[in-house]
Amino acid sequence: MTWCAYLTHPEVLIDPDVPVPEWGLSDTGRERAAKATVLPFAKDIRQVISSAEKKALDTAQVFSGRLRVFQRSLPFLHENDRSATGFLPPEEFEQTADLFFADPHHSVRGWERAIDAQDRIVNGVKSALRHIPEEDPVLFVGHGAVGTLLMCHLMAAPISRHHDQRRCGSWYRFEKSWLMSQAGRNLAWTVL
Template sequence: MVFLTHPEVVIDPAVPVPEWHLAPEGIAKLRRFAASGGMAGVGTVWASTECKAIETAGILAAAKGLGVRVREDLGENDRSATGYLPPPEFQRMADAFFARPEESVRGWERAVDAQARIVAAVRAVMADSPDTGDILVAAHGGVGALLRGHLLGAPISRALDQPSAGCWFAVALPEWRLLTPEWRALA
C-alpha cells in the first residue's frame, strides 16, 4: 500500500478547508510522480472525501485508467471547531494536537481518536479492495503521521509528521510493516 498526502493547495480563508483545491504546483508534482512510475503496480485508488484528496487520487488514478473510491474516515483530523487559521497559528495548534493527544485542543478532534479512525479506515480499505495490485490511499499529512506512529509502535508525535505537503510512504500488506522508514517527497 502507498499512503500519499495531497500536495500544495490553494489556500482561501473564505472557503472551508475540506473544499480547498490543489494548486498548480501540486498538480504538476502529481503528474511527475505518475509519469515516473510511481503508480506501477497500483490497482486500486482510494481518497478521503475532501476535495484536495479526491483531486490527488483522480490525477493518479487517471494515469492508470482507474477509478477512485472514497471514504469519509480517511479524512484529516477534524479541525472544524477553529476553521481556517493563519499559518503561524495553525502550526502552534498542530504542535498542541500532537503534544496533547488525549485532549481536544480548542475543539479539534483528539489525536488518539483520529489515529484510531485512520487505522480502522486503512484496514477497511484493505478488506474492501479487490486483489488487483497495490492500493494507493490519497489522504492527509496529520492522519498520515498518526498512521506512521501506529505502524512504528511509537507514541503520537509531531516528529512523525511529513516534512512538506505531498509526501508518501509504503506499507507491506498484510504484515502492516513500513517499507519506507521516512516520508518521501513527491518530486
C-alpha cells in the same frame, strides 16, 4: 498480503473564506501530483482510495486518470477534524498542530483528538483492505496529520509530530500485514 502506499495531497489554493475541506489543488499542487504517476510503484497500483476532501480527491483523480485505475473516496481518510477553529493563519496553525500531536488524548481548541483520528484512519484502512484482493497494491491519498498518525501506528511508535511530513505531497510505502502486527517498522516520508 502485498503492499500499500500513502500519499498526501500537495499544495492547495488557500482561501480563508472557503471551508478547509473544500480547498482544491493549486497549479503547483497539480504539477506535483502528476509526479506521483512516475514513482517506481505507480504502474503496479490497482486501486486508489482517497479522502473525500477536495484537495485529496484532486490528487487521486490526477493519479487514477493518468494511470487509468479505479478510484473511490471514503470518509474515514479525512483529515483530523479542525472545524472548531476553521482557517488559522499559518503560524497559529503550526502552533495548534504542535499541541495536537503533543497531547493526543485531549482536544486542542475543539479539534478532534489525535488518538481518535488515529483510531479512525487505522481501522478505516483495515476495513478498506478487507474488500480488496490481497495481491492488489493500493494507493491511499489523504492528508499529512492522519497520514502521520497511521505511520506512528505502523511503526508502533507513540503519536509524535517528529514523524510528520516535511512538505505536503509526500508518500510512504507499507506492507498490508503491518496493520495487524504489533512489531514496529521503520518508515519515512519521501517528498514527490
